[in-house]
Amino acid sequence: MTEKDKATPSPYLSISSAGWVEFRNDQVVLSTCKMHVYKFPFDIQSCNLSFKSILHTDEDIQLHYQENNTLITRLSREVMHTQYEWLFINMIVTNKTNRLNFNQTSVVYTITMKRRSILYIVNFILPVLFFLCLDLASFLISDTGGEKLSFKVTVLLAVTVMQLILNDILPCSSNKVPLIAVYCIGIFALMLLSLLETILVMHLIEKDSAAQDNETSRDQSTDVNCGDKSNPHRNLEISDSHCASVCDAPAEEMQSVIKEGSRSKLTDVSFAVEKVSDEPGATEKPMNRLSSNRKEEMKSGYWTRVVKIINRAFLIFYVSAVTLFLGVMFIMWNSSEDDDG
Structure with missing residues (x-):
């Protein structure tokens, strides 16, 4: 007993003509018992209440009890008007004799209860x-965005809060880890793996996008350099200035200008021949550039394809692991083993 009986003792006695004296006194007994919370909240607890004399032996006093356990269970249910967290299942009465220097018998009431889950x-x-x-x-x-990562972190923090709540409601009287704690830790571990997979995928996507940005900047720099090399407006300005100078020259200088013009025509013809001879190489350069760009595109999309494969494989693994874990937890919670060590 953990507390004294606060009920008022009965002042009545029953005396029979045969010499029997009967005294009844109802008591409210508050006691503690070891709880097995391995299957919390689907646990079934059994508590023992033992009654015996402290000084008297079996020769001095004999304890009689009702041996019909079914009747005791039915009478106990009739007395219990309200049941809160625990549901009364049955009551079993046994006797136990201690044989030391003298025999002393004790009556043991085993009360079995089930938690409301x-x-x-x-x-x-x-x-x-x-x-x-x-x-x-x-x-x-x-x-591609950060919404998925923030969402997973939020859900993981919510499960952490639920674990703190479990720490407050779970009794600390078991030698084994309760199944409900294994349930929370297992789900937390699965969600942590999912979060790590998301971080890896986002890293690979960022790596792929960085390669594409480098390729774009390289193409823009190539276009700027090509535009500086070929400027047709400068040639037009040079030719216009040449024509203006020829038209404004005096008559005695026209012959020298004509001679210079004929000499420049020959030079233009030679330049044209060289230009025609260089055209096959010029056409090969754009082809090489297209092939290199295609290789760069294939290279830049490599990590995107890897991400798709990783997501597909991890989703299959994740669903299989969740199904297997929940199935094992259901079987263990419904097993008939009640001893948690």
Whole structure:
């Protein structure tokens, strides 16, 4: 007993003509017992209440009890008008004799109770399962932005808060780790793997986009250099200035200008021949540039293809692991083993 009986003792006695004296006194007994919370909140507890004399032996006093356990269980249910967290299952009565220097018999009442689990299912187990479903649904979010990563971190923090709540409601009287703690840790580990996979995928996508940015900047610099090399307006200005100088020259200088013009025509013809001979090489350069650009595009899209393969493989693994884990937890919670060591 953990507290004294606060009930008022009965002042009545019953005396029979045969010499029997009967005294009844109802008591409210508050006691503690070891709890096995391995299957919390689906646990079934058994508590023992022992009654014996402290000084008297079996020769001095004999304890009589009702041996019909079914009758005792039925009478106990009739007395219990309200049941809160625990549901009464049955009561079993046994006797135990200690044989030391003298025989002393004790009567042991074994009370079996079952915890009401519906509140824990609704308030704890189902919310954690819903968070896991949200993490599964996050695979539909695009990997290019940061919304998927922030969403997964938020869900993971929510599961952490649920673990803190579990630490407050779970009794610390078990040698084994309770299954509900394994349930939370397993779901937390699966969601952590999902978060790490998202970080890896975003890193690969960022690596691919960086390669594409480098390729774009390289193409822009190439176009600027080509534009500086070929400027037709400068040639037009030179020719216009040449024509203007020829028209303004005096008559005695025309012959020398004509001679210079004929000499320049020969030079233009030679330049034209050289230009025609250089045209095959000039056409080969754009082809080489196109092939190099195509190789760069294939190279820049490599990590994107790797990301698609990783997402597909991890989704299959994730769904399989979640299904297997929940199935094992269901089997262990419904197993008949009650001893948690």
